[in-house]
Amino acid sequence: MSEPTTDIGSATPVPAGFRSGFACFVGRPNAGKSTLTNALVGTKIAIASSRPQTTRHAVRGVVHRPDGQLVLIDTPGLHKPRTLLGERLNDLVRATWTEVDVIGVCLPANQRVGPGDTYLVGEIAALKRKPKLVAIATKSDLVSAERMAQHLLAIAAMEAELGIEWTHIVPVSATSGEQLPLLADTLLALLPEGPPLYPDGEITDEPEETLVAELIREAALEGVHDELPHSITVVVEEMGLREGRDPDKPLLDVYASMIVERDSQKGIVIGHRGSRLRDIGAAARSQIEAMLGTPVYLDLRVKVLKEWQRDPKHLRRLGF
Structure with a gap:
């Protein structure tokens, strides 16, 4: 048996056979990728919504285990782009494919395998360099055993049709937790041996400002008109603990702007006499407090940046 190695820059021994590496989840929009990422990491790092194209950047979540470290990358759904932003999101997805060890393809059990x-x-x-492929039959709790059997046969048939090989096909439910441990075991076993890539206890490398902005956007997406979700983005202008407070009673000040593309959209987000904006603020504040464990004062504004999804200058400024 080989001796444990020590991670570079750390005094912590790494057990023999320790595995570490990257896996990403892909799938059509609303296939359950973000919900699955959150469930495996054990906390919310990626926003989830019934709206297509909710995820807008590659979110990394770290699963720590005694036998390995699995870094999950939740990517936007590959889609037919209608804007420059859409094209850049698709480029991000394809770039991520080239960097990971394993790709988990999310195929919802409550939908038939289709052209998408x-x-x-x-x-x-x-791809020239093909990562290992795992088929994940998500939302298994929503279908009968008979329907699941049909779905698994359809997934298996993709091998001959597309010239691929599934290393595993795993039915799973992120909401009920069914087979989540099996999926984690499966993904980890496909990673190369190596030391941890992230410090113990670190669950994401996303800046807190980015996570806060995403939680605000998630709150804003609920109940809005069909054309509006794609037009909303959020910028945290300023964030920090309020000075002069008792250390036992901290308060985090967050000043953020929701960006839309037209004046009419601004009116929708604000709502009648500001009612919708207040609802968004209350929902977002509770989520931010739950994530950071600190009481929050949230100052939320709405700004118009015309056609920002199509303007390279605006996209750069907004971090896309």
Whole structure:
């Protein structure tokens, strides 16, 4: 048996056979990728919504285990782009594919395998360097055993159709927790041996400002008109603990702006006499406090940045 190694820059011994590496979840919009990422990491790091194209950047979540470290990358859904932002999100997805050890393809059990799934897996099959592939039948709690059997057969048939090989096909439910441990075991076993990539206890490398902005956007997405979700982004202008407070009674000040593309959208987000804006603020504040464990004062404004999704200068300024 080989001796434990020590991680560079750390005094912590690494057990023999320790595995570490990257896996990403891909799938059509609303396939359950973000919910699955949060469930495996054990805390909320990626926002989830019934709205398509909710995820807008690659969010890394770290799963720490005695036998390895699994870094999960939640990516935007690959889609037919209608804006420059959409094109850049698709580029981000494809770039992520080239950097990971394993790709988990999310195929919701309550939907039939369709042309969008076939196109997505076909794009992965065309990569020069092919990561290992795991098929994940998400939302298993929503279907009967008979329907699941049909779904698994359809997933298996993609191998011959597309010239790929699934290393595993795993039904899973992120909401009920069904087979989550099996999925974690499966992904970890496919990673190379190596030392931890992140310090113990670190669950994401996302800056707190980014996580806060995403929680505000998640709150804003609930109940809005169909065309509006794509037009909303959030910028945290300033964030910090209020000075002069008793250390036992901290208060985090957050000043943030929700950016929309048209004046009419600004009116929708604000709502009648500011009612919708207050609801968004209350929902976001409770989520931010739960994540950071600190009482929060949230100052939320709405600004118009015309056609920001199509303007390279605006996209750069907003971090896309």
